[in-house]
Amino acid sequence: MLTLYFSPGAASLCVHHLLIELGVEHQLQRVDTSKGEQKTEAYLKLNPGGVVPTLVVDDMPMVESAAMLMWLSSNDPQRRFSPEPGSPEERLYLSWFLLLANGLQPAFRQWFYPQEAAGEAATDGAKACARERIENLFARIDSQLASTDGYLCGEQPHAVDFFLFMLMRWSRNMPRPATTWPACAAFVARMKARPSFAELYAREGLTEWS
Numbered sequence: 246m247l248t249l250y251f252s253p254g255a256a257s258l259c260v261h262h263l264l265i266e267l268g269v270e271h272q273l274q275r276v277d278t279s280k281g282e283q284k285t286e287a288y289l290k291l292n293p294g295g296v297v298p299t300l301v302v303d304d305m306p307m308v309e310s311a312a313m314l315m316w317l318s319s320n321d322p323q324r325r326f327s328p329e330p331g332s333p334e335e336r337l338y339l340s341w342f343l344l345l346a347n348g349l350q351p352a353f354r355q356w357f358y359p360q361e362a363a364g365e366a367a368t369d370g371a372k373a374c375a376r377e378r379i380e381n382l383f384a385r386i387d388s389q390l391a392s393t394d395g396y397l398c399g400e401q402p403h404a405v406d407f408f409l410f411m412l413m414r415w416s417r418n419m420p421r422p423a424t425t426w427p428a429c430a431a432f433v434a435r436m437k438a439r440p441s442f443a444e445l446y447a448r449e450g451l452t453e454w455s
């Protein structure tokens with residue numbers, strides 16, 4: 246049995262989304278980050294970083310949403326959202342996954358938690374740097390999506406696209422949201438048209454960006 250520790254709209258969103266797409270049986274355990282539940286002793290035993298999500302698989306906790314997506318998709322018997330090993334798509338898939346997880350997601354962390362990067366006295370500068378990094382990466386992603394006219398690695402979605410979709414959602418209240426780039430906007434429309442999106446939103450009680 247899988248248990249996803251989640252918080253609505255947080256980094257757990259993409260994992261929850263893929264679980265729905267794959268039809269994998271799972272339980273949800275809500276973590277109220279506004280009450281600091283991610284820093285309790287019990288939760289830190291599962292996720293020593295004190296962040297959401299955690300995916301508990303057969304009593305063993307797993308951390309990092311990107312790792313969870315890779316694991317879930319490669320363990321799907323039909324490998325529906327995983328590239329063929331050795332294929333050109335696999336090289337694109339790994340490159341984009343690592344770039345998003347190492348480059349774009351930490352820039353969002355800096356945007357939402359600027360004091361971590363630069364201290365309380367320098368949050369404006371930290372946010373400005375984060376914004377620049379995010380916008381530069383969205384421009385690069387837009388070129389890639391324009392070249393495939395579909396998803397990051399081609400005409401079919403892969404696990405990495407669920408990660409990207411979540412990161413794009415996080416930009417919705419920023420000065421320049423991802424949807425202001427045309428190929429990014431088309432990608433968002435494609436992902437929102439999947440029935441799993443409505444189910445995800447209903448389950449997490451989300452309404453914004455629908």
Ligand SMILES: N[C@@H](CCC(=O)N[C@@H](CS)C(=O)NCC(=O)O)C(=O)O
Binds near residue numbers: 254295
């Ligand atoms: N790279 C991590 C990032 C996790 C993360 O930063 N989660 C945020 C929510 S989106 C969180 O738990 N914030 C509360 C905190 O840091 O105390 C992942 O993708 O799993």
